[in-house]
Amino acid sequence: MIRRAAPIDVLGGAVLALVAGFSLILLVAPSLIVIAVSFEPRAFISFPPSGFSLRWYESVFANRQLTDSIQVSFYVSLAVTGAGLLLGVPAAFASVRGTFPGKAASNAFLLAPQMMPGMVIGIASLFFGAYFAFRASDAMLILALTVFCLPFAIRISMARLAGLDPRLDEASANLGAGPAETFARVTLPQLGPALVAAAAFTFIEAFDNVTVALFTSDVRARPLPVELYYLVQYDSTPAIAAVSALEIGLSFLIMIVIARTVGLERLGR
């Protein structure tokens, strides 16, 4: 049955498309503007940029404080990713395949950190450390960020594990493979893409985090987001745009990794 669109539907469709278009532009435009202004040749930001220059990128890499903070962020995030996977993947196994009493409570507890604002996790870690005369440091930052990021690693692994057929493992066992062999040759390869996605997501969440890091990071070895946080408030150099553009590039790489492993739609569940 072919029906002619009613006037109200033409109007409704137009409003819907207009708002959706506006939202999509609103989502991506700010990042694109930051990338554009990072190529500004002059000492202040203008849009569109008055020319094309890489001088602010050079200034970022010539700035010892910034390169040091990038380094801190990299190795802290790597440590958080490692800890998150080591704790999170086995936990996801128990959460999906386990049949123990109190499983619902255990699952809720494992995902509890995502109910906590980063600031509260950061302050709580700072106070807890202070109680034992343990100062804000790389170690405290790594521990607090692992708490903050653990639910991401667990959720991505859980989603994939829930989609696996346990009968494949049983078939492997019936064909004579031991549990370790079954795990290494049947379960792990199927889980592989999810582990890569979980690692990528954990890494970028740790790398980008400012709310936990402001309270737990070492004052003499600030991670990049904390360094930027102070820089943004007291300075307006286009170098900040250049660092930001680099961060946007990194998050784009991470997005490609997630898209090619578990798919971007997975992040919505």
Place this chain on the structure above:
Amino acid sequence: MAADAPKHRTSGWRRILHGRGIWPAVPALVFLFVFLVLPMATLLAFGFVTIDRGRVVDGTFTLENLWKALNDDLVWRLMWRSFWVAALSSVFTLFLAYPVAYLFAESRGLWRALVLVAVVSPLLTSALVRAYAWLVILGGRRGILNQTLISLGVVDQPLRLLNTDWAVLIGMTQIHLPFMILPLLAVLAERDRRLEEASLNLGASRTGTFFRVVVPMSVPAIFAGLALVFAVSYTNFIVPQLLGGGAYATLAVQVYEQTIVVLDWTRGAVLATILLSTCFAFVLAIVAAGNRLARWNEAAA
């Protein structure tokens, strides 16, 4: 006996790797107990004791700090601002997010992939970088929006955009938009369309069907999104600080300042406790309202 031993070991391995036990989760559970539960307990406790140079003075349990904070007009004013900023920005995100999610559910192929990239890429970009982007756009003398408006001849004097409620609302709304879109995407893309087809076949307009069938069906996802965006906005202290200016304070900003700038940890702990508990209360209220509306919808249908 000898034949039993290896078999027994195998089953032990199996229990750990493929078993149904809690064991694989134990390291994570212990880790969270030590590094989340104990710190949270410390945070809570710090509000009720006297602290001298980072050390707790023994035997000083007191309700005075909490009492003082609850009798402080400033705390209530800040809470009120945190509340309405979070409430407004969650409603804004809903209006902006719903059409995107709906369009996504109706689209195919490349268009669908592009929408997904537009939604996910900001989610993976640092919130600080995104707040900075708004600083550049709304900026002071050289803000991009003012430059554009002046060169287009829309205004001749730069508008005061930064350090206003609007700047904070715009930043919060844009930064939290993906949190609202993603739950809606999942629900709208996988919905059962038979009811809509029935509605259309019975002569209802598409617009009428949208409001009477599609929107009511997505009520749980709408309220899940509202609760999430409310919570992250209510506790966000970065956006108010950067876009609201130095004098702009919310409850979350005050918690940050007491802890890091003023170094009054007792007050910081009390305010953080108030922030967290009121946040949970508001979120529970939003979820309860959503459940009620969903039940009412079912009863009406």
